[in-house]
Amino acid sequence: MELIKKYRNHIYAAVSVVAIIMTIILGANYLKHREPLPEPTATVTTRPEKEKEDKVLISVSTETIQDGLANMGILITQEYYFTQVEKYTKEKTILSFITTSSEFMYSYDGSVMAGVDFAGIKLETNENTRTITVEMPDSEIQAVTIDKDTFKIYSEKDSLWNPLKLEDYNISLVEFESAARQKALDSGILARSDEQAENIVREFIISLPNTAGYTVEFK
Numbered sequence: 439m440e441l442i443k444k445y446r447n448h449i450y451a452a453v454s455v456v457a458i459i460m461t462i463i464l465g466a467n468y469l470k471h472r473e474p475l476p477e478p479t480a481t482v483t484t485r486p487e488k489e490k491e492d493k494v495l496i497s498v499s500t501e502t503i504q505d506g507l508a509n510m511g512i513l514i515t516q517e518y519y520f521t522q523v524e525k526y527t528k529e530k531t532i533l534s535f536i537t538t539s540s541e542f543m544y545s546y547d548g549s550v551m552a553g554v555d556f557a558g559i560k561l562e563t564n565e566n567t568r569t570i571t572v573e574m575p576d577s578e579i580q581a582v583t584i585d586k587d588t589f590k591i592y593s594e595k596d597s598l599w600n601p602l603k604l605e606d607y608n609i610s611l612v613e614f615e616s617a618a619r620q621k622a623l624d625s626g627i628l629a630r631s632d633e634q635a636e637n638i639v640r641e642f643i644i645s646l647p648n649t650a651g652y653t654v655e656f657k
Contacts, residue, residue: 500561500570503643507556512580514553515638516631518622521547523592526610546614547588550622551581552631559639563652570649572639573657577631579622582615 527541558575640654 499648500563503570503646504559504561507559507639507642510556512553512555512557513635513638514551514580515577515634516552516627518550518552518625518627519547520549520618520621521545521588522614522618522621524610524614524617526613543592544610545588545590545592546584546586548582548584548618550579550618550627551583552577552622552627553580554578554631554635556635556639567653568651569653569655570643571655571657572636572643574632574635574639577628577635579619579627582619584611584615584618 523543523545525541525543527539554577555575560573562571562573563569564571636656639656643649643654644652
């Protein structure tokens with residue numbers, strides 16, 4: 439009994455050392471065989487893409503286009519220039535059997551103007567076919583202009599019994615304007631005016647921002 443007490447401290451020390459060694463061995467064995475922890479993964483949050491872009495349907499306002507065309511008023515789209523020589527004759531009968539006459543030959547420069555009243559244009563839009571249909575008034579002769587500064591007399595025969603007066607010149611001028619108008623019509627001025635008016639209207643419509651992709655047709 440005395441011997442145990444004598445070596446008790448040494449026994450406790452040995453037991454402690456053995457316990458520490460066992461702890462180290464067990465810990466090393468655990469670390470060796472344990473499964474590694476999964477590495478942390480980043481969580482990516484994706485925003486759902488917009489499946490379809492919103493479709494913006496731009497419709498053409500025929501009222502707006504018509505107002506713009508109407509503001510142009512009567513547009514002169516074709517001019518016919520001329521230099522015309524005419525002969526005016528004035529006859530008069532005296533005493534029921536004597537005929538006397540006076541006459542003169544003259545010329546003027548001038549122009550005949552044809553155009554379209556754009557206020558009369560009507561539009562229709564077909565959104566399915568993307569077509570703008572234009573109904574236009576026919577061209578008309580708008581004015582006959584004579585440059586009186588270019589007036590020339592080439593010959594004049596004035597009868598004593600039937601003298602020429604100022605009113606005779608005025609009558610001749612009216613006849614001259616009528617002849618110039620007819621010559622312009624015979625030259626096809628109205629057809630050319632219609633074609634030019636269509637070109638102007640087409641260019642005006644396609645220049646607008648909302649008419650891209652539309653086809654312009656004429657009735």
